[in-house]
Amino acid sequence: MKKEKIIEVNDLYAAFDSLTVLSGVSFSAYQGEVTVILGGSGSGKTTLLKHLLGLYPIMGGRISILGKDLAQLREVEQVELYHKMGVLYQSGALLGSLTVAENVALPLSQHTKLPPELISDIVYMKLGLVNMAHAYHLYPSQLSGGMLKRAALARAIAMDPPLLFCDEPGAGLDPVSLESLDQLILNLKNQLGMSIVLVTHEVPSILRVANRIVFLDQGQVAFEGPLKEAMHSKHPAVSAFFSVLKNEHVRELVR
Ligand SMILES: Nc1ncnc2c1ncn2[C@@H]1O[C@H](COP(=O)(O)OP(=O)(O)O)[C@@H](O)[C@H]1O
Ligand SMILES: [Mg+2]
Numbered sequence: 257m258k259k260e261k262i263i264e265v266n267d268l269y270a271a272f273d274s275l276t277v278l279s280g281v282s283f284s285a286y287q288g289e290v291t292v293i294l295g296g297s298g299s300g301k302t303t304l305l306k307h308l309l310g311l312y313p314i315m316g317g318r319i320s321i322l323g324k325d326l327a328q329l330r331e332v333e334q335v336e337l338y339h340k341m342g343v344l345y346q347s348g349a350l351l352g353s354l355t356v357a358e359n360v361a362l363p364l365s366q367h368t369k370l371p372p373e374l375i376s377d378i379v380y381m382k383l384g385l386v387n388m389a390h391a392y393h394l395y396p397s398q399l400s401g402g403m404l405k406r407a408a409l410a411r412a413i414a415m416d417p418p419l420l421f422c423d424e425p426g427a428g429l430d431p432v433s434l435e436s437l438d439q440l441i442l443n444l445k446n447q448l449g450m451s452i453v454l455v456t457h458e459v460p461s462i463l464r465v466a467n468r469i470v471f472l473d474q475g476q477v478a479f480e481g482p483l484k485e486a487m488h489s490k491h492p493a494v495s496a497f498f499s500v501l502k503n504e505h506v507r508e509l510v511r
Contacts, residue, residue, distance in 0.1 A: 259286040262322060262419060262451045263308065269316030270303055277303045279475035281317070290445055290452045290465045292483075294497065295472030301455045304472065305423055308453065309343060310334065322419065339367060342417035344409050346424045350396040356383065356407045357392045363414045382410040386440050402433025409440060419451050420444065426458040438464045459500070471497070 263285040270278040277300040285291040386406040469486040471479040473493040
């Protein structure tokens with residue numbers, strides 16, 4: 257069965273003053289898949305993600321998300337589309353003065369007219385999805401790093417977005433918390449059919465969750481395709497990265 261293209265980027269160009277960050281970037285992401293964006297530090301992964309989220313004006317090229325050309329959207333359509341996209345940032349960034357439940361409720365109270373009782377029920381359900389129902393009344397300062405990420409994930413999916421973007425969500429997590437975060441991401445894909453775009457450097461995460469790899473190098477896409485093919489890419493940067501990955505994978509198996 258042919259998978260539906262959910263994101264299509266064509267010849268995207270991005271620069272900050274004289275620094276060209278993306279130069280002719282093209283790739284696609286598909287419905288119900290986890291697309292992992294890889295590349296060295298400063299290779300433009302976050303810049304690319306922010307373009308997909310519509311946070312930067314498009315300087316060159318074209319981005320189409322859920323069949324909509326980002327540059328052609330009227331304001332109403334823009335808002336409609338952005339409500340279909342959830343985001344989990346590296347920092348997690350929950351508001352410290354609000355409880356976990358109040359944090360997760362924010363997008364719902366800001367962007368919907370749902371009655372407060374229904375919002376509470378939805379929040380409880382979302383926290384349950386990320387194994388955080390017990391933290392409903394806690395404040396962010398009372399949570400561990402892994403719990404903070406899971407609470408931020410609950411907030412990112414509060415509006416039931418079909419599309420979720422995560423920028424290095426595993427950074428700074430211990431291996432056990434990382435694995436449980438990966439498991440949640442897989443659950444969102446497998447049980448709710450979400451399409452997920454994930455920026456990560458974490459080798460175990462890539463092996464656990466990636467369907468498709470987009471590898472950025474020197475402002476261009478050095479590889480695009482299934483994880484299995486990425487491991488055999490002849491491109492120097494991609495092959496260097498995956499030779500490490502293979503070794504770590506082997507080490508993990510031997511352990
Ligand atoms: N808002 C900005 N203003 C100026 N330069 C930026 C800005 N955001 C990113 N950059 C630069 O663009 C390059 C790519 O950054 P980024 O997209 O954050 O890379 P990555 O996420 O892959 O580490 C870096 O050289 C970075 O310093
Ligand atoms: Mg980044």
